[in-house]
Every structure is written in structure tokens, then in C-alpha cells.
Amino acid sequence: MVKKIASIFGTNMAEPKGETAADRAYRILRSAILSGRLPTDRKVTEAGLAEMLDLSRTPVRNAVGRLLIEGLLQRRKGSGLWCILPTRDEIRTIFDIRARLESYAAARAAEFATPLQRAELVASAARMALLVDEMLSDPHADVVPRIDAENALFHCKIVEAAHARRLELLLQSTIDVNLVTLTLQAYGTEQRMRSASHHHEIAVAIAGGMVELAGKAMEVHILSAASFVLTDPQADHPAPRQGKMPVRPG
Structure with missing residues (x-):
């Protein structure tokens, strides 16, 4: 799962x-x-x-x-x-949908998560903070893939803790995995530090059963990512960050 x-x-x-x-x-x-x-x-x-x-x-x-x-x-x-890569208008719409669905998931998690699920979210947020600290102390450390994996784990655990199968299905059908990946690829040190801080705030709110605060914290988290992407001059056509793959015309 x-x-x-x-x-x-x-x-x-x-x-x-x-x-x-x-x-x-x-x-x-x-x-x-x-x-x-x-x-x-x-x-x-x-x-x-x-x-x-x-x-x-x-x-x-x-x-x-x-x-x-x-x-x-x-x-x-x-x-x-x-x-094809998403346009600016598509990006804005995708983030708006994601903010609504994931903030609802976080609010439900604050209400319905088991004690173990609450503890797991706090632990995930703590691991994220440690990974970002590792990245800051050693810029050459190959830590970004682990940060991105922890990010995915944190978000999926919130969906699980919401205990709402229909919500999970909605997220599967509406969240654009392509845009999530592009956002993570574009993040720099400042964005990753902010993201780790958001994870801590969300985890604390869910662990404490603070329904409204958990939903709001998740909304801020998602819209912060949206703001970063939409103010990026490359947002209409995100720039490649690796060399071109050779393509034969067929």
C-alpha cells in the first residue's frame, strides 16, 4: 500500500x-x-x-x-x-486541486489516525529534517534522492492515516505525478528547508489531533510549492537539468 x-x-x-x-x-x-x-x-x-x-x-x-x-x-x-510538459495554467489548476485534497487528507488524519500512524508521521518529519541538515553540512552528499523518497513516504502516510478509500482513489486520479516530480527536481536548498519545516508543523498538528491546523498547514505546504513553481521563469516549460537522451528518428 x-x-x-x-x-x-x-x-x-x-x-x-x-x-x-x-x-x-x-x-x-x-x-x-x-x-x-x-x-x-x-x-x-x-x-x-x-x-x-x-x-x-x-x-x-x-x-x-x-x-x-x-x-x-x-x-x-x-x-x-x-x-508534452504542463503549461502554467495547468500547473496552477493541478496545485489548487492538490491543495484541496491533501489538506482534507491531513485534517482527516488528525481526526482518525491511529497512535502508531501519528508517531510514524512525527518520525518521518524528523528524518526529513536530519536529511536536509546532512545536505547543508555536506553539499556533495548524495542525499537528495533520500529526501525525495522521505517526502513521498510522508505524504502517502497521511493519505493512509485519513482512512478514506475514496479520497485515496481521488488522489490517484487527480494528482499529476509529473508535476510533483518536476517540482522536486527544481527545489534548491531553501525550498527543501522550508518543506522540512512544513512537514514538522503538519506532523505535530496531526499527532496532536488538531484537525483545522493540520489541514491549514498542509494547504500552506502545497501552495508554497505552487508559488515557487509559478514564479519560476521556466514554469511554462521547465528546463531540463540533464543532458539530452539520444533519439533516433525511427
Whole structure:
């Protein structure tokens, strides 16, 4: 359950065991699009992607279908496949939906979480603070992936602690994992420190059963991320932070 919900928040906590070729193609292609290693300014083809991944066309076609549904790929008539990233208006809408749903989840968690779940949230927030401290003390430490994994764990534990299956399903269908990932990739030291502080405030509110405060703290947390992304001059087309992935025309 934790791994399933964690995927909503943009971080795979571990590479899945028994991963199929189609799952592998989807995971690699999705990461390549989000990181900017696949271009948005020229088309890609299933044949070219299959060659790039050293896979047959069938699993790549399956992965492409999933990415088309997610909106990360678009099939344009007569011109093949194009990689798509969210626009500023889409980003604003996504964050607004996320703030409403996750603040409700936090409020419910403050009311319905078990003592163990409350303790786990406090522990997660403490681990996040320690990881950020480690990043500050050693800028070369490879700690960012662990911070992002802890972030995903914290948010998914709140959803679990809300004890609302319909809410979980709503989050799965409406939270844009692509935007969550892009936001995490763009975060610098200041944003990660602020995020860790928010996690502490949310955890304390939930642990103390402070329903209104927990919901408000989560809303501030999500809207803070929205403000960061929407004031970024690259928000309409987030800049790639890695080298381009070689793409053959097919």
C-alpha cells in the first residue's frame, strides 16, 4: 500500500521487483521526458524509442499508450509523437486541486489516525529534517534522492492515516505525478528547508489531533510549492537539468 500511494507523489521508493519490459519502458521514458532528456521540439517515434531502449516494439507501444493517457506524450496527426510538459495554467489548476485534497487528507488524519500512524508521521518529519541538515553540512552528499523518497513516504502516510478509500482513489486520479516530480527536481536548498519545516508543523498538528491546523498547514505546504513553481521563469516549460537522451528518428 505504501509503495502504491508513494507513486502518486512522484517518487518510486524502490525499483519494482518483477518489472515487465513494458513497465521498464514506461519508467525510463517517463523519467526521460520529465528530466528533459527527450526533446519537446521535435517528434519521436515508437521505432526510435524501441531502438534507444533496446526493446521490442510491443512493450514500447504499451508504455507510449500509458504516457499518452497521462498527457506526457501527444500524437499529432501526420507528424508522430511529441513530448508534452504542463503549461502554467495547468500547473496552477493541478496545485489548487492538490491543495484541496491533501489538506482534507491531513485534517482527516488528525481526526482518525491511529497512535502508531501519528508517531510514524512525527518520525518521518524528523528524518526529513536530519536529511536536509546532512545536505547543508555536506553539499556533495548524495542525499537528495533520500529526501525525495522521505517526502513521498510522508505524504502517502497521511493519505493512509485519513482512512478514506475514496479520497485515496481521488488522489490517484487527480494528482499529476509529473508535476510533483518536476517540482522536486527544481527545489534548491531553501525550498527543501522550508518543506522540512512544513512537514514538522503538519506532523505535530496531526499527532496532536488538531484537525483545522493540520489541514491549514498542509494547504500552506502545497501552495508554497505552487508559488515557487509559478514564479519560476521556466514554469511554462521547465528546463531540463540533464543532458539530452539520444533519439533516433525511427
